[in-house]
Amino acid sequence: xxxxxxxxxxxxxxxxxxxxxxxxxxxMDHRAREYFITDVGESNEVRGRLISHERAGCWRRHTxxxxxxxxxxxxxxxxxxxxxxxxxxxxxxxPPCGEI
Numbered sequence: 001x002x003x004x005x006x007x008x009x010x011x012x013x014x015x016x017x018x019x020x021x022x023x024x025x026x027x028m029d030h031r032a033r034e035y036f037i038t039d040v041g042e043s044n045e046v047r048g049r050l051i052s053h054e055r056a057g058c059w060r061r062h063t064x065x066x067x068x069x070x071x072x073x074x075x076x077x078x079x080x081x082x083x084x085x086x087x088x089x090x091x092x093x094x095p096p097c098g099e100i
Contacts, residue, residue, distance in 0.1 A: 001035070001070055004089055010070035015050035023073040024085045025050060027097075031065030038062045039097035040089045042082035046071050058097035 001008045008026060012018045018025075022044045029036040038059045043049035050069060053059075059067055074082055090099075 003037075003070070003072075004092055006072050006085060006089075008070040008072045011068035012071070013066075013068060015047065015053075015069060018047045018050055018069055018071055019073070020045060020047045021071075021073045021075060022046065022077050022082065023071050024082055024089070025072075026070045026089065027059045028068050028070060029063040029065050030068045035068070037089070037093045037095045038067075039095050040086050040093070041098065042079065042086045044079070046073070055097045062096045 001010065003026060006024070011028070011030065023046045024040065024042045025046050026040050027038045029038055039055055041049065072085065
């Protein structure tokens, strides 16, 4: 999937299915043929972050279809590089969960 020109891998149906690595993650609500962004974030270790995320309850509350995860893996990236992409996505879509 492409989000604002960034290529994301997925969908992953569970956080445990996401490979380990640094990147930007996007939980989405999948309804019929559409996807709705519920949140966006970044981590040096995306899989672990998604597994123990404090906003997982918010994702579930804002999902009316099926919760799925997409990840843009960015090996060797800095936190600032990942935050720049996170902010661009968040500013454009204004997801209901989280903030920078």
